Amino acid sequence: MNVVVCVKQIPDPAAPQALDPATHTLVREGKLILDDSDAYGVEMGLQLAEQSGGGDVTLVSMAPGGETSGLRTALAMGAAKAILVSDAALKGSDALCTAKVLAKAIERAEPDLVLAATESTDGYTGTMPVQLAELLGMPSVTFAKKVSVASGNVSVERQTEAGYDEVVCPLPAVVTVTAGVVEPRYPSFKGIMAAKSKPIEQLTVSELGLDPAGVGANGASQEVVSVVAADDRKAGEIVVDDGEGYARVVDFLDQLKLI
């Protein structure tokens, strides 16, 4: 079974983040890393491909400047190859545009299963995988906390407001996974070395058969009007616990008339 895993390379979320004051897009300077949310899809893909007894995992990603550092991490985990759509025209793309670009790239890999995170850590729009499924003409199951494949169907435990549903769906399909779905492996030294020579096919928007004028900020049909600091909550009183910290909590609960 061939699995495509959609991955995003993002600025390190632990580092300070900022918006570009002119374009209102996230500043993406410095090294990009594999979005932590995507490691679960990569791991799930590797396990499912292995269990099926053949086939492999192809990463599909998009970046305006040819960045590959995050892809190497996922290749080091065990993915066989990557397709990277890289084009300066992609800067400022909205989720629908991203889905259109990724759909074109994914079609080339002819996957049985497409995996993605439920949402990215930096933009968390959370609709791209379903838009992708619709463009690919595939069914989709979102918010998977358990995934298995048998006799041409994917079975998913899908989170719901009340608990979870067991959902079955014929392949090919798009499934979005939560962070609890599997425990991602750490790349081994051997994996890291092997990743350096694994193929990353780089494609431009025109090479995918799309019009560069219709993607990126030009193709987006939404814009940011303004960005202002929130009326933020002020940090309150901070008490270092000396064994009596609980008593301050009791006083606070008293003030609120909760006890």
Place this chain on the structure above:
Amino acid sequence: MSIEKVWVVAEVNDGVPTTTTLELLTEARSIATTVEAISWGPSTAAAAGVLGEYGASVVHDIGDLGDALPGVPVAAAMAELVASEDVPDVILVPASYDGRDVAGRLSVRLDRSVITNVVGLTADGDEVRSEHGIFGGAQVVTARFTGERPWIFVVRAKSFAAESSGGAPAQVVELARVDAGAVDTARVVSRHVEERSGPKLDEAAVVVSGGRGLGSKDNYAMIEELAKLLGGAPGASRAIVDAGWVPYAYQVGQTGKTVKPTLYMACGISGATQHLVGMKGAKNIIAINKDQDAPIFSVADLGIVGDVLKVLPKLIEALRARS
């Protein structure tokens, strides 16, 4: 062109619209004169009274979807209705599991992009502006659509207060289900409800949440006990839900529940963006965490820098003594 008609994707369980549905209907009334609901399920007709009371003049009822996941059939029926000349200016969709599926599918069928994670809306003449918190809510982004209508906004729970307009019951109009073919093949084979006792997490006046700082699953019992002593609901960070300590129904945050209680207690939770967006609206916040640099302290009214495993037993004992 002013904003005339808004559709609200209305989720109904056992004949009762969800609270978020009522919030969206309320907000829709302040954007446009005509508000209509799109709904599905075996019990939509029973909800027509309440949907009307909150502002819907019509409910387009797709009917019982059986065991199909709602995303595809709901979006397909809505797209068909748009194609039949009935074009709304704005479509409001709740940021729920099924709501996000509907929005994604509809976006492609109508070839319109979506704006998600909306926490505020303002109609201003010919346009609608949406508000979003970013970087854990430290900054507010205002956005708008520049393309053709309808504009699809996916709105987070508790962004607006639900208020009745005292309207008459909505007129139920059947909306035919369309054959969507291969994309509509995901089927629910069984549904599992993970029961919890006490007040509902998103309605409780007090929420006590635990995170990784608890160290182990067994220690979550302290969170449950504390919640019980305060008449509140226990909650959790994504980290411990993903670790399997508690069910997903307990999760507070971006991919979980949004809560706005009188008091939120975060115990052993660092306060990642993912968590902050789900609880920052609480009136009062108490945080207990070992790491004095944890982001949770930047929103806490009272922060205790200390080990939850030492502070909580004493706190529980003190509260027991008073009850």
